[in-house]
Amino acid sequence: MNIAVGGTGYVGLSLAILLAQHNQVTAVDVIPKKVEKLNNWQSPIADTEIERFLKEASEGKRKLNLTATTSAATAYANADLVVIATPTNYDARKNFFDTHFVEQVIELVLEINPKATMVVKSTVPVGYTKSICARYPKGKFLFSPEFLREGHALYDNLHPSRIIVGTPFEDMRAEAERFASLLAEGAEDTDVPTLVMHATEAEAVKLFANTYLALRVAYFNELDTYCEVRGLDTASVVRGVCLEPRVGDFYNNPSFGYGGYCLPKDTKQLLANYQDVPQNLISAIVQSNRTRKDFVAEEIIDRCRLLKEHGVKHPLVGIYRLTMKSGSDNFRASSIQGIMKRIKAKGFQCLVYEPTLDAPDFFESEVTHNLNYFNENADIIVANRWNDDLSSVSSKVYTRDLFCRD
Numbered sequence: 185m186n187i188a189v190g191g192t193g194y195v196g197l198s199l200a201i202l203l204a205q206h207n208q209v210t211a212v213d214v215i216p217k218k219v220e221k222l223n224n225w226q227s228p229i230a231d232t233e234i235e236r237f238l239k240e241a242s243e244g245k246r247k248l249n250l251t252a253t254t255s256a257a258t259a260y261a262n263a264d265l266v267v268i269a270t271p272t273n274y275d276a277r278k279n280f281f282d283t284h285f286v287e288q289v290i291e292l293v294l295e296i297n298p299k300a301t302m303v304v305k306s307t308v309p310v311g312y313t314k315s316i317c318a319r320y321p322k323g324k325f326l327f328s329p330e331f332l333r334e335g336h337a338l339y340d341n342l343h344p345s346r347i348i349v350g351t352p353f354e355d356m357r358a359e360a361e362r363f364a365s366l367l368a369e370g371a372e373d374t375d376v377p378t379l380v381m382h383a384t385e386a387e388a389v390k391l392f393a394n395t396y397l398a399l400r401v402a403y404f405n406e407l408d409t410y411c412e413v414r415g416l417d418t419a420s421v422v423r424g425v426c427l428e429p430r431v432g433d434f435y436n437n438p439s440f441g442y443g444g445y446c447l448p449k450d451t452k453q454l455l456a457n458y459q460d461v462p463q464n465l466i467s468a469i470v471q472s473n474r475t476r477k478d479f480v481a482e483e484i485i486d487r488c489r490l491l492k493e494h495g496v497k498h499p500l501v502g503i504y505r506l507t508m509k510s511g512s513d514n515f516r517a518s519s520i521q522g523i524m525k526r527i528k529a530k531g532f533q534c535l536v537y538e539p540t541l542d543a544p545d546f547f548e549s550e551v552t553h554n555l556n557y558f559n560e561n562a563d564i565i566v567a568n569r570w571n572d573d574l575s576s577v578s579s580k581v582y583t584r585d586l587f588c589r590d
């Protein structure tokens with residue numbers, strides 16, 4: 185089958201490689217540098233499995249029928265199936281996802297190849313597929329939620345927790361099953377739980393799944409806030425709580441807040457979808473993340489004030505990594521940025537250690553790649569996640585990473 189994938193980010197690239205094992209795949213992106221890298225079998229993103237698959241393909245050890253292009257029209261013209269994996273950022277003014285990158289692809293496909301089935305893999309508001317079916321009556325659409333984790337994007341598609349495909353019309357069920365079987369064919373696991381459902385339900389699955397994950401992060405963060413204020417040992421409380429098998433000892437490490445590209449925007453979108461539907465919890469999950477960042481920032485600001493009382497005229501706050509997780513190569517919507525913003529609003533200067541950022545400053549704070557310089561000059565070091573880089577200056581470090589894991 186000829187497949188075009190629009191967008192070569194975490195979602196698009198991992199799917200392009202997964203599907204290129206058994207199909208002819210053309211990956212499309214608007215960024216020429218990404219396309220050039222891919223055509224040289226280099227990954228534009230940090231992902232162990234993607235890098236391994238591309239390297240093996242370049243050495244002739246693995247068959248991948250994959251090419252990349254910026255020429256969307258040519259790619260879509262020849263495709264039986266177009267997978268859409270473009271960004272859906274949250275638009276704070278409209279209080280809704282901005283889906284125009286998805287619609288850019290849809291409109292191009294309808295113009296040059298209206299017979300192609302389009303599978304939206306981007307995360308969309310609940311009801312979106314239904315709305316595009318009305319807006320573009322000639323289009324054939326499916327929605328398939330994506331559950332991968334950044335940094336493990338291809339791994340998570342080779343070993344999927346589940347495959348879900350949503351169809352807006354019952355008469356497209358066979359197409360939905362066909363797409364599900366393409367994903368299953370590329371996976372290394374067999375017997376992957378697979379569900380075909382209405383597209384609106386599949387959209388809800390994605391937002392409810394991410395909001396549950398955000399709830400869990402927020403819960404353990406509020407537990408930690410409570411323990412900190414009341415002088416209790418958070419680690420003991422978490423261990424005790426999580427021995428309950430229905431809670432489980434995982435995904436319970438306190439942090440500065442849930443962050444990354446998906447959880448902050450997906451929770452806000454779900455809340456927006458609740459308009460006119462009674463709820464308390466979904467608002468609380470969104471609100472809880474702000475409260476947590478306020479608390480963490482206040483703890484750091486208190487330490488800065490204490491340093492001032494002890495003669496440090498202008499305490500310099502070291503921001504150890506802007507990334508959300510250890511091993512990550514991007515810092516989209518990372519919670520430490522919210523902490524940094526709050527600290528700076530109170531007049532304290534920051535120094536950022538972020539080796540993946542090729543710029544002299546970040547929001548007017550100096551950026552360094554020199555760890556020794558960073559460790560020596562920062563008066564207090566703020567780290568969402570601990571790293572042994574900080575062992576020699578541990579007395580300066582403020583972190584809530586109690587279990588040294590994501």
Ligand SMILES: NC(=O)c1ccc[n+]([C@@H]2O[C@H](COP(=O)([O-])OP(=O)(O)OC[C@H]3O[C@@H](n4cnc5c(N)ncnc54)[C@H](O)[C@@H]3O)[C@@H](O)[C@H]2O)c1
Pocket residue numbers: 190191192193194195196212213214215218256269270271272285288289305306307308330331332333334445446
């Ligand atoms: N990152 C994740 O962990 C994750 C997980 C599940 C779902 N999602 C969802 O998947 C979607 C994509 O996320 P991502 O992290 O892969 O995004 P990304 O920003 O990493 O990649 C998107 C790519 O699309 C390209 N693009 C933009 N407009 C385009 C167009 N008109 N034609 C072709 N390419 C275009 C961009 O240049 C970029 O390379 C979002 O809706 C996101 O919410 C992301």
